Amino acid sequence: MTEHPPTAHLFSGATVDHYAAVVTAALGALTDRVRVVRRPRSGAPQEDLADLVDGVDLDAPLGDTFSALKETSRLYLEHAVWFHEPGYVAHLNCPVAIPALAADLLASAVNTSVDTYDQSTTATLMERRLVAWAAGRAGLGPRADGVFTSGGTQSNLHALLLARDEALAALPGGALPEGARLRVLATDQAHFSVLKAARLLGLGGDAVVTVPTDGRHRMDPAALRRTVAAVRAAGDVVMAVSTTAGTTDLGRIDPLAAVADVCAATGTWLHVDAAYGGGLLVSRRHRHLLDGIERADSVTVDFHKTFFQPVASSALLVRDGATLRHGTHHADYLNPRGERAPNQVDRSLQTTRRFDALKLWVTLRAMGADAVGEAFDACLDLAGQVHAELAADPDFEVHSAPVLSTVLFRYRPGGPAGPLGPADADRLVAGIRERLFDEGEAVVARTVVDGRPWLKFTLLNPATTREHVRAVLDLVREAGDDLLAGARAREEVLA
Numbered sequence: 442m443t444e445h446p447p448t449a450h451l452f453s454g455a456t457v458d459h460y461a462a463v464v465t466a467a468l469g470a471l472t473d474r475v476r477v478v479r480r481p482r483s484g485a486p487q488e489d490l491a492d493l494v495d496g497v498d499l500d501a502p503l504g505d506t507f508s509a510l511k512e513t514s515r516l517y518l519e520h521a522v523w524f525h526e527p528g529y530v531a532h533l534n535c536p537v538a539i540p541a542l543a544a545d546l547l548a549s550a551v552n553t554s555v556d557t558y559d560q561s562t563t564a565t566l567m568e569r570r571l572v573a574w575a576a577g578r579a580g581l582g583p584r585a586d587g588v589f590t591s592g593g594t595q596s597n598l599h600a601l602l603l604a605r606d607e608a609l610a611a612l613p614g615g616a617l618p619e620g621a622r623l624r625v626l627a628t629d630q631a632h633f634s635v636l637k638a639a640r641l642l643g644l645g646g647d648a649v650v651t652v653p654t655d656g657r658h659r660m661d662p663a664a665l666r667r668t669v670a671a672v673r674a675a676g677d678v679v680m681a682v683s684t685t686a687g688t689t690d691l692g693r694i695d696p697l698a699a700v701a702d703v704c705a706a707t708g709t710w711l712h713v714d715a716a717y718g719g720g721l722l723v724s725r726r727h728r729h730l731l732d733g734i735e736r737a738d739s740v741t742v743d744f745h746k747t748f749f750q751p752v753a754s755s756a757l758l759v760r761d762g763a764t765l766r767h768g769t770h771h772a773d774y775l776n777p778r779g780e781r782a783p784n785q786v787d788r789s790l791q792t793t794r795r796f797d798a799l800k801l802w803v804t805l806r807a808m809g810a811d812a813v814g815e816a817f818d819a820c821l822d823l824a825g826q827v828h829a830e831l832a833a834d835p836d837f838e839v840h841s842a843p844v845l846s847t848v849l850f851r852y853r854p855g856g857p858a859g860p861l862g863p864a865d866a867d868r869l870v871a872g873i874r875e876r877l878f879d880e881g882e883a884v885v886a887r888t889v890v891d892g893r894p895w896l897k898f899t900l901l902n903p904a905t906t907r908e909h910v911r912a913v914l915d916l917v918r919e920a921g922d923d924l925l926a927g928a929r930a931r932e933e934v935l936a
Contacts, residue, residue, distance in 0.1 A: 463506050464550075466506070466507055470513070471518070473514075474514065474518040474519070478523050479526070480523075480526060480528055480881050480883075481522055481523050481524075481526040481528045481881065481883065482520070482521075482522050482523070482881040483519060483881055484879065484880050484881025484882075485881075486879070490520055493516060494516060497512070497516070524537075524901075525537070527902060527904065527905045527906070528883040528884065528912070529883070529884050530883070530884070530885055530886075530898040530899060530902075530905070530910065530913060531884045531897070531898075531899060532899055533689065533743075533746050533899055533901065534901065535746055535749045536749065537750070538749040538804045538808065538813075540803045540804045540807035540808060541750045541801070541803060541804045544799045544800045544802065544803035544804070545800055547799065548795055548797070548799045548800070549795075552795075553795065554793045554794060554795065555568055555589075555785050555794050555795070555796050555798070556775070556776075556786040556789070556791070556793055556794055557775055557786055558782035558783055558784060559782065561785075561796065564796045564798075565783055565784075565785055566783070567798060567802055568588075568785065568798040569785075570802075571589075571798050571801055571802060572587040572588065575587070575722070575742060576758045578722040578810075579734050579737070579740055579758055580735030581735060581737070581740070581758060582735075582760060584761050584763070585758060585759065585760055585762065586759055586761075586762025586788065587756055587758035587762075587765075588765070588785060588788040588789045589754065589755065589756050589794070589798050590753075590755045590756060590757055590789070590790070591753045591755065591791070592716075592745070592752070592753050593634060593714065593716030593741050593743045593755055594632075594637065594638075595755065595790065596714075596716070596741035596755050596756065596757040597632065597634045597635055597683070597716075597741055598634065598637075598638040598641060599757045599768065599790050600681075600739035600740075600741060600757055600759075601625060601635070601639070601642060601680075601681055601683070601712065602638075602767060602768060602790075603710075603738075603739060603759065604681035604710040604712060604738070605623060605642055605644070605680050605681075606767035607680075608623060608678055608679075608680035608681070608710065609623075611708075612678070617678060618676065620676060621676050621677050621678055622644070622648060622678070623644055623678050623680040624648055624649075624672050624677050624678065624680065625639055625644070625648055625650070625680060625682075625683055626649075626652050626668055626669065626672070626682045627649055627650075627651070627652065627682070627684075627685075628653075628658075628660045628685070629651050629654070630658050630659075630685060630688040630690065630691070630693060631683055631714065632685065632688075635683050635714070636649050650668060652664055652665050652682075653668075657693060658691050658693045658890075659693050659694065659696055660684055660685075660695040662696060662699035662702070665682065665700060665703050666703050666707075669682075669703065669707050669709065679707070679709050680709075680710060681710040682710070682711055683712045683714060684697060684700050684711065684712065685714045685715075686715035686717070686718035686719070686721075686730075686734065687714075687715060687717025687718030687719075687844075687845050688717070689717065690847070690849070690888045690890055690897070691840070691841070691843075691844075691849065691890065692717065692718075692824075692844050692845030692846060692847035693844055694718055694730055694844055694845075697713060697731065697732065697736070698732055698733030698736070699733070700733070701733050705736070710738045710739070711736065711737045711738050712737065712738065712741075713734050715731070715734065715740055715741055715742050716741050716742065716743040716755070717743070717746055718730070718731065718747070719744070719746070719747055720746070720747025720748055720813070720817040721747075721814075723748070723811065723813050723814035725811060725815075725818075726814075726818050727818060727821060730844065737760065738759065738760050738764075739757060739758065739759045739764075740757070740758040740759075741755065741756075741757060741758075742756050742758065743755045744756065744800075744801050747817050747820075747901070748801060748817075749804070749813065749903075750804065751800055753797055754797045754798070754800055754801060762788075765787070765788045768788070768790055816903040817903075820845075820901055820902070820903060820905075821843075821845060821846050823846070823900050823905060823906075823907065823910070824843040824845070824846040824848050824898070824900050825842070825843060827900070827907065827910050828842055828843055828848050830907070830911075831848065831914075835856045835859075836852065836853065836856070836918065837850050837851065837852060837853065837856075837914075838851045838853045838856060838857060839851075840890065840895060846899060846900040846901060847898065847899050848897070848900070849890060849896070849898075850895065850896055850898070851866050851869070851895055851896060852866070852870075852873060852917055852918060852921040853866040853869075854921070854922075854925075861925075863893070867893060867894050869921055869924060869925070870887050870894040870895065871887060872920070872921075872924045873885075873896060873917055873920045873921050873924065874886070874887045876920040876923070876924070877913075877920060882916055883912075883913045883917075885898060885913065885917070886899060898913075
């Protein structure tokens with residue numbers, strides 16, 4: 442008789458009773474914490490948290506899962522940053538739709554890998570259906586295809602890899618003329634992953650050529666036309682134009698239809714990074730903001746942003762599924778040539794890949810696409826209301842009106858005509874943000890636009906109200922006043 446190792450009970454399926462007890466204990470630890478969370482973070486100093494983590498001896502196991510869960514609750518759950526709390530208004534992080542949370546448990550428990558059909562069966566088919574559904578929402582046409590990825594950075598890298606190889610394939614002999622280089626055209630508002638992708642693809646960071654923007658920080662189609670002509674006149678090849686549907690700092694959407702006209706006229710690959718704005722695909726009131734996306738050659742959508750899915754859940758969609766061949770490698774043990782099964786590894790940059798599509802599938806089946814769109818619409822509505830209130834408040838300076846759910850502002854008592862000069866207002870931005878983060882009651886972001894620092898609200902919680910945001914603004918005002926009072930006191934001492 443074969444003896445099981447003493448830890449066999451720690452693996453799924455060993456005993457159903459133990460399996461259920463551990464999963465129930467984990468759920469209990471989670472729900473116990475969610476019941477008492479009233480702020481986005483604990484406020485514990487980084488030094489204390491480092492001591493807490495470093496105090497764990499990883500070579501001295503606790504002996505049972507229940508003790509490990511208690512320790513994990515103390516280390517992780519008590520000090521996590523909770524995106525569902527209304528005081529969290531910082532980055533492009535969303536609260537999780539509960540159906541997606543349930544699906545994530547199933548995906549983790551079964552541990553499906555969707556690289557090949559013989560490891561996944563219906564999971565592969567379900568992902569294929571979701572890719573077709575998303576491509577249909579984008580209007581990419583009957584030859585569209587795609588694959589789920591780990592996030593917008595990978596989706597953008599994959600898109601530019603396809604664009605690079607398509608551009609090379611179109612050249613005589615499949616190679617660049619001597620001295621010529623491949624170029625990617627994007628604005629200074631594009632996500633940093635475009636620059637990173639150029640480096641990873643061996644093109645060099647300077648392969649990304651900046652296209653001027655209009656007065657709303659969007660790609661200027663006329664300037665794009667001139668930039669394409671200038672690149673070609675220099676003997677280089679434009680391999681792609683990378684546009685953005687939802688910039689990180691301002692939530693701007695490039696004029697997709699007008700840019701598509703330029704790309705069509707010049708035979709250039711059009712990529713749309715809709716990692717942020719992709720939620721508009723299911724919006725009944727704001728879908729028109731993506732007009733022109735249907736003409737893209739590739740599209741990035743992050744479901745773990747504006748579809749309210751747990752990380753990670755992103756997808757690359759392409760107009761012509763045949764272009765995905767540029768990332769395909771056949772291995773005899775995995776996906777040999779001629780195999781009839783629908784292998785996802787043929788489409789993906791990854792091999793082993795978890796069933797992240799299940800989260801979106803269960804969300805759509807439980808809530809429906811319209812409900813997801815309405816949740817995103819609520820975030821857009823709130824951003825407009827918050828911007829209007831800030832614009833009417835003499836103690837705040839606010840940037841331009843939002844398109845999506847991002848609002849940029851600065852605390853400046855008395856406004857531009859008040860006693861606080863621009864340089865002093867600049868210095869307040871970092872101090873206010875750090876004060877709020879240290880105290881833990883609210884988490885806001887900061888960025889730099891047009892050479893000036895700004896505080897940033899990214900409103901991606903459908904349950905957040907104007908009252909919640911006003912409470913955060915009260916904290917901003919209080920922190921700003923304290924910092925100003927401290928500065929005045931120091932000046933008096935020095936005087």
